[in-house]
Amino acid sequence: MKKASLIMMIGPLFLLGLYTFPLWTIMLGAPQYPDPLGINIHIDGIRDVNEFDIQNIDGLNHYIGMKTLPKPEEMWEFSTFPMVIGVMIVLGVVTGLLGYLKKVNYKWFIGWFVLMSVLGILGMYDFNAWMVDYGTNLDPNAIMKLANPDGTPMTYKPPLFGHTKMLNFDVTSLPATGAWLMFTGMMLTLFAGFIGWKNRKTISVSKT
Amino acid sequence: MIKSKYYLGAIAALALFFVGCQQGANNSGKGALASSAAEKVYVAPGEQDEFYAFLSGGYSGNLTVYGLPSGRMFKEIPVFSQFPTSGYGYSEETKPMLNTSHGFIPWDDAHHPDISQTNGELDGRWIFINGNNTPRIARISLKTFETEEIIEIPNSAGNHSSSFITENTEYVVAGTRFSVPVPQRDMPINEYKSNFKGALSFISVEPEHGHMDIKFQLLMPGFNYDLSHPGRGKSHGWFFFTTYNTEEANSLMEVNSSQNDKDFIAAVNWKKIEEYVNNGGGTKMPTNYAHNLYDESTHTGTTTMKKEVLTVDPLDVPGAVFFLPTPKSPHGCDVDPTGQYIIGNGKLSADLTVHSFDKMIAAIDGKKYDGEAYGIPILKFEDVLAGTVKSGGLGPLHTEFDGKGNAYTTFFISSEVVKWKIGTWEVIDRKPTYYSVGHLMIPGGNSRKPFGKYVVAMNKITKDRYLPTGPEMEHSAQIYDISGDKMELIYDFPTHGEPHYAAGCPAELLAPKSQKIYRLDENKHPYAVTNPADARVERKGNEVHIYMSTIRSHFTPDNIEGIKVGDKVYFHITNHEQDFDVPHGFSMIGQNTSELLIMPGQTKTSIWEPKQVGVWPFYCTDFCSALHQEMQGYVRVSPASSNIKLSWSLGED
Numbered sequence: 001m002k003k004a005s006l007i008m009m010i011g012p013l014f015l016l017g018l019y020t021f022p023l024w025t026i027m028l029g030a031p032q033y034p035d036p037l038g039i040n041i042h043i044d045g046i047r048d049v050n051e052f053d054i055q056n057i058d059g060l061n062h063y064i065g066m067k068t069l070p071k072p073e074e075m076w077e078f079s080t081f082p083m084v085i086g087v088m089i090v091l092g093v094v095t096g097l098l099g100y101l102k103k104v105n106y107k108w109f110i111g112w113f114v115l116m117s118v119l120g121i122l123g124m125y126d127f128n129a130w131m132v133d134y135g136t137n138l139d140p141n142a143i144m145k146l147a148n149p150d151g152t153p154m155t156y157k158p159p160l161f162g163h164t165k166m167l168n169f170d171v172t173s174l175p176a177t178g179a180w181l182m183f184t185g186m187m188l189t190l191f192a193g194f195i196g197w198k199n200r201k202t203i204s205v206s207k208t
Numbered sequence: 209m210i211k212s213k214y215y216l217g218a219i220a221a222l223a224l225f226f227v228g229c230q231q232g233a234n235n236s237g238k239g240a241l242a243s244s245a246a247e248k249v250y251v252a253p254g255e256q257d258e259f260y261a262f263l264s265g266g267y268s269g270n271l272t273v274y275g276l277p278s279g280r281m282f283k284e285i286p287v288f289s290q291f292p293t294s295g296y297g298y299s300e301e302t303k304p305m306l307n308t309s310h311g312f313i314p315w316d317d318a319h320h321p322d323i324s325q326t327n328g329e330l331d332g333r334w335i336f337i338n339g340n341n342t343p344r345i346a347r348i349s350l351k352t353f354e355t356e357e358i359i360e361i362p363n364s365a366g367n368h369s370s371s372f373i374t375e376n377t378e379y380v381v382a383g384t385r386f387s388v389p390v391p392q393r394d395m396p397i398n399e400y401k402s403n404f405k406g407a408l409s410f411i412s413v414e415p416e417h418g419h420m421d422i423k424f425q426l427l428m429p430g431f432n433y434d435l436s437h438p439g440r441g442k443s444h445g446w447f448f449f450t451t452y453n454t455e456e457a458n459s460l461m462e463v464n465s466s467q468n469d470k471d472f473i474a475a476v477n478w479k480k481i482e483e484y485v486n487n488g489g490g491t492k493m494p495t496n497y498a499h500n501l502y503d504e505s506t507h508t509g510t511t512t513m514k515k516e517v518l519t520v521d522p523l524d525v526p527g528a529v530f531f532l533p534t535p536k537s538p539h540g541c542d543v544d545p546t547g548q549y550i551i552g553n554g555k556l557s558a559d560l561t562v563h564s565f566d567k568m569i570a571a572i573d574g575k576k577y578d579g580e581a582y583g584i585p586i587l588k589f590e591d592v593l594a595g596t597v598k599s600g601g602l603g604p605l606h607t608e609f610d611g612k613g614n615a616y617t618t619f620f621i622s623s624e625v626v627k628w629k630i631g632t633w634e635v636i637d638r639k640p641t642y643y644s645v646g647h648l649m650i651p652g653g654n655s656r657k658p659f660g661k662y663v664v665a666m667n668k669i670t671k672d673r674y675l676p677t678g679p680e681m682e683h684s685a686q687i688y689d690i691s692g693d694k695m696e697l698i699y700d701f702p703t704h705g706e707p708h709y710a711a712g713c714p715a716e717l718l719a720p721k722s723q724k725i726y727r728l729d730e731n732k733h734p735y736a737v738t739n740p741a742d743a744r745v746e747r748k749g750n751e752v753h754i755y756m757s758t759i760r761s762h763f764t765p766d767n768i769e770g771i772k773v774g775d776k777v778y779f780h781i782t783n784h785e786q787d788f789d790v791p792h793g794f795s796m797i798g799q800n801t802s803e804l805l806i807m808p809g810q811t812k813t814s815i816w817e818p819k820q821v822g823v824w825p826f827y828c829t830d831f832c833s834a835l836h837q838e839m840q841g842y843v844r845v846s847p848a849s850s851n852i853k854l855s856w857s858l859g860e861d
Contacts, residue, residue, distance in 0.1 A: 035788075052725075052786040059760055059787070063834065143835060 001106070001196060005099035008109045008192035012092025014185025018043050018085055021177035024127070025049065026158050028057065030168045040176060041127075043081040045072035064167075065142025066156060067134060077126060088116055092189060099196070106196020113189045120182075128160050245698040248689055251278040256719070259651045259712050261664060262321045262335055263685070265289075266706025269316045271337055271348065276651070276662050276712060277687055279701030287346045287355050288316030288339045292802030296355075299804055300778070300813035301733075302502070304509040308342050308360050309496045317341045320371055320435075320709035323350070324418075328375035328440045328656030332717040334418050336371040336380045343367030345382050345411060347418050352504070352723050359420045360497040362517050363390045363407040363427075369436040369541075373413070375444050375656065379478065380420065382409040383449050387430035387456075390519075391493065400458040402582070404430035407519075408449065410478055419501065424485045424518045426476065426529070429582040430456055432465070433474070435540050435606075440656050441547030443565045445479035448550050452537040454581070465537070466556060470589065472531040472581070473541060473552050475568060480528040481520055489525070490518040505732040507811050523583045530572060531581055533589040534561050540606035544615065544630055545656050549594055553604040553617065560604050560617060562633065564594035595633040599626050605646060606709075608653030610660025610690055616653075618645040618665060625665055625688065627695060639695045641686055643669040650690070651712030659714060663688045663695070666707040673700060683707060724788040726809030733811035735780035740764040745856045752777045752854070758792040758806070759784040760833040762858065763826075766841030770854030773818055773847055779804075779826075782811040792839070793829025803829045818845040 022040035027049070029036035037057050038049030046069050048054050058068040072078040092112050098104045135157030146154040146167070156166055163172045175183075251257055257275030265272055269289030273282045290297030290306070297306050297314060306312055316339030324333045334356075335348045343361035348354065361367055361382045369383030387404035389395055395403065406428040411420045431451040439446035454471045457464030484490070495517045502509040522529040536554035538561070543550055550568075552561040571591040578588040603621030610616070614636065617626050623644050627637040647666045651659040670684045682702040688695040728738055737743050737755045743764040746753045752775050757764045763781075771777060783792050785808040795803040796816045804812045818824065828839035846852045 056787045059785075 001099060001102065001199060004106060004109065004192045004195040004199065005096050007188050007195065008096030008099055008112075009093050010096075011185045011188030011192060012089045012096075012112070014181045014188065015085055015089050015092075017181035018178040019082065021181060022047070023176060023178045023182075024173065025176040026171065026173045028166075029170045029172075032168075036170075039069065042178070043078070043085060045078045046070065061156075063143045064146065064154075064156060065139030065144075067137070067139075070130075075130070077130075081123070084119060088112075088119065092116075096192070099192075106193050106200065109189055109193035109196055113186060113193060116186055116189070120186075124160070131157050131160065134158075245689075245696065248696075249277045249279065249687065249699040251275065251280070256715060258715055259659070259662070260715055260718055261649065261651070261710055261712040262323070263649075263664075263666065263703055263707040263710040264318045264321050264337060265704055266319070266708055267317050268705030269318050269339070270705065271318060271321055271335070272704050272707070273353065274701075274703075275715075276664065277689075277699065279685070279687060279699050281704070283353060284704060285348060285353055285355065287337055287348065288313075288318050288344065288358070290314040290802070293805065295802050295804040295812060295814065298802040298814070300815065301508040301811075304511040305355060305358055305500045305502060307498045307500055307511040308344065309362070309498055309513070310342060313342050315341075316344060318346075318705075318708075319368065321711040322371055322373050322380070322654075322709075323711045323713055324377040324413075325373060325375050325655055326377065328444070330652050330655055330657070330713045330717060331377075332713055332721075333377075335711060336373060338367045338370035338382060340367050340370075340385075343370075343382065343384070345371045345380055345420065347380075347413075347420060349418075349504075350718050351721055354502070356502045356504070357418065357420055358498075358500045359411060359422070360499070361407075361409050361411075361422070362495040362497040363388070363392075363405070363425060363493075363519075364409060366432075369408075369433040369449050372436050372438055372447075372654075374438045374447070374478070375440045377413050377415070379410045379423065380413055381436060381438070381447055381478075382411060383433035383436050384408070385432050385434060387432065390427060391495065397458050400430060401456040402430070404456070406431055406433050406451075408433060408436075408447075408474075408476065410481075420499075422514075422517055424481060424490055424520050426481065426520050426522055428474065428522060428529070429584070431472070434538070437541050437543045437550075437654060439543060439547050439565065440545070443543065443547035443550075445477060446565075447476045447478050448541050448543060449474040449476065450534065450538040450541040450552060452539075470533040470535050471537055472586070473534045473538065473550060473563065474584075475530045475532055475550075477528045481525050484525045484528070485518060485520065490520045492516050493519045503732075504726070505730055507726070507731065507733050507736075527572070529584050530568070531584055531586040532563050532568065532592050533578070533586060534563070535559070540604075542607040542609075542615075542654065545609050545611055545658060547656075549630060551607045551615070551617075553606060555603055555605055555620070557604070558599060558602050560597035560599060560607070560628075562594045562597065563592045567594065568592045595631075597626075597628050597633045597635065599628070599635055599638075601626050601638065606648055608648055608650045608663065609658050610650055610653070610663075611658035612660055614660075614690075616648060616650065616663050616690070616695075618648045620644055620646065620668070623667075625663065625695065627690070637694045639688060639697060641665045641667055642673050642684060642700070643667055643671060647707070647709045649710035649712055651714065653712075659712075661689070661691050663690050664710060664712070666703065666710065668706070670702070674702060725786055726807055728782075728784060728786060728809040731782065731809055731811060733780075733782070735778075735813060736782045736811040737780075738782070738784075740784070740858075743856070743858075745770075745854055747854055750775050754779050754856075756781045757784050758782070758794075758828065758839075760790065761828070761835035761839040763794075763828070763839065763841045764858045765856035766858050767860075768841070768856045769844040769846075770852050771818060771843055771845050772850055772852075773821060773845060775818065777816045777818065777843075778813055779816065780811060780813045781806055783808050785809070790832060791830050792832050794826065795829050796826040796843070797824050805830060818843075821845055821847055 024041040027038040136155040259276035286296035343364040364384040366385030368385035390405040453465035534552035536557035538552035539555040540553035601619035687699040783806040
């Protein structure tokens with residue numbers, strides 16, 4: 001349980017990376033953009049991949065009536081997410097510590113992992129919902145109003161994961177360093193839970 | 209009779225057969241050669257060239273940028289000439305760049321570009337070029353590829369032995385081709401002899417920003433100072449100038465200035481003169497010349513008139529100036545990469561004269577003089593001569609070096625480039641040029657470190673090289689591959705204006721630092737609007753200032769009323785794009801000036817003086833986006849007596 005608890009204490013610390021590294025990256029390349037434009041989605045806001053990318057994406061998007069990319073103060077998520085992550089890191093490390101002091105067992109470790117996974121899925125759902133709104137809630141006075149072959153108005157939701165062709169742009173959306181660090185951290189906590197579970201009998205035997 | 213007819217027919221057929229064979233052989237031979245040359249110059253779509261080449265525009269007044277080996281032209285940089293394409297010399301910000309002591313001059317004859325150096329190697333900070341007609345030197349940034357500074361040279365005329373730089377860019381040097389009265393005064397022309405002076409100007413270059421300042425002018429005897437080059441390596445600290453018309457003729461020069469068997473190469477120890485000047489030497493002479501400086505943060509040029517120049521009499525600095533006798537009106541004056549050999553290209557002879565720097569120093573130390581000219585010691589020809597290149601060509605003009613011990617000289621009269629070996633002076637190879645070659649250029653070919661892969665020959669006569677375009681046509685250049693023992697002609701391309709000299713450097717020296725945009729948050733132009741909300745129109749008497757911004761694809765504001773006939777309307781336009789290669793243009797109907805082409809983050813100003821009542825449109829001239837055609841606006845012009853209030857708007861009805 002000592003080993004499991006140590007891993008449990010380390011795992012959540014990987015989430016600290018989210019305060020520096022982007023969670024997600026969306027790149028837009030086109031013939032006239034050989035150096036693609038891109039945005040990095042951090043837990044506290046959207047930033048340029050290269051300087052002025054946001055300004056240039058907004059400049060292009062105004063033709064098709066998309067809203068400008070949100071500033072941190074325009075979305076509650078960007079102030080809430082850093083707090084939620086902070087709470088989860090503290091909670092995870094404390095759980096590991098309590099496990100080390102034998103106050104809680106491995107089930108708490110798995111509990112943290114499940115809670116974090118639920119929050120993660122909710123976060124993804126929220127992110128996707130924003131992208132749907134961003135890509136479909138278009139200005140009725142847009143300069144270019146394009147239609148799909150079936151006559152429905154064309155929408156521009158970026159993919160949550162992977163690549164899509166959007167007019168002249170190739171849009172690629174993938175998890176970035178922050179997400180990979182979070183994933184690694186979460187896997188470590190799951191591993192901690194697994195080790196705790198494997199060793200549960202030894203503990204009970206030694207107790208009797 | 210019938211029989212003989214058959215015989216004749218057979219012979220004719222046979223003859224045709226042979227002719228056909230021969231033609232076939234010729235074609236295939238040419239084809240194979242052409243295809244290997246094609247591979248050497250072919251830069252596939254999307255690929256980039258190996259070298260930049262900066263060709264002077266001669267009488268276009270500008271500098272053109274090419275790629276090597278493709279011969280593709282990338283840009284024309286306006287320097288001494290108004291350039292309606294971008295508004296250079298037309299916009300309020302750039303008009304001051306063309307000011308001189310003679311007033312605004314819209315043109316010059318741009319001659320010899322030279323890239324800045326550190327330790328004798330190209331460093332790619334700036335490129336300098338001389339205006340020959342109204343003597344000026346320009347400095348062009350190799351980050352923005354824009355002209356940043358132009359300094360006028362007083363007491364000079366025909367600024368031809370310019371603009372060559374010393375090996376740490378301490379000085380850019382400008383010598384006069386025509387000697388003139390110094391200071392200028394009213395006097396009979398035929399009293400030229402011993403009264404006129406030839407000014408050699410040493411212009412210091414401030415290392416951080418490149419700002420130029422005339423440190424001193426050496427007032428030499430009234431010869432014609434034709435071309436020059438700096439010493440390098442061991443001869444660093446010296447500068448060499450070819451002279452002609454040591455006869456000091458003032459009329460029918462083509463005959464009268466060609467009578468002396470030998471003219472001179474003037475060797476100037478500028479370090480010695482610099483020391484003399486730093487210790488308070490020299491005479492301050494009142495004069496008047498323009499110094500024009502462009503500020504990148506305000507996007508604006510300003511002119512300062514300078515009233516004084518420091519002159520130095522060569523006789524006041526003993527041991528600073530010597531004459532090296534050189535046969536037959538030498539033109540080009542070139543120094544090899546080691547700094548040991550000074551080549552005088554005697555344009556009226558078949559031979560090249562090569563002087564030795566070591567021998568020159570020995571002769572000076574031994575005080576072995578062969579008389580003097582106006583008090584300046586003349587060294588003995590035999591004492592300084594290193595060797596003579598017996599070329600067999602005619603009319604040598606210029607020499608460049610490949611850094612592998614070879615030199616390449618152009619021969620104007622015999623239309624060829626001759627390759628010869630430094631030290632043995634033997635001719636290794638010769639190839640024709642098309643036609644009458646002037647200068648030639650090897651990237652870095654006049655530095656300590658040449659990149660001896662290609663030589664570009666710049667020709668004065670084009671004739672039949674391209675599809676004819678009437679009596680007037682562009683000049684022509686040829687590219688030779690010089691990586692092997694023999695030169696190989698691999699490409700032929702037209703050039704713009706009349707390239708005199710050129711300068712080249714490896715692409716990687718400049719491409720990575722080439723600027724993409726101007727930052728809007730660093731724009732300090734007094735009339736810039738950095739936020740569209742600040743766009744406005746202000747009236748000061750009959751001057752109206754329009755603070756306008758542009759972004760794809762509209763002007764802010766685009767409807768303006770309250771302008772009156774007789775107003776002087778200033779359009780101050782700021783491009784709010786911060787994206788690479790998205791300029792916006794501006795043009796107003798009936799405007800007596802050129803358009804503006806405004807780069808991202810830049811502000812430019814154009815004046816319009818409406819003369820007629822009406823509603824007059826303006827538009828963006830650069831196809832900036834799919835909505836470019838919509839990028840337009842209107843100005844309402846009312847009678848002078850009208851009292852319509854000044855108003856402006858965007859997107860309102």
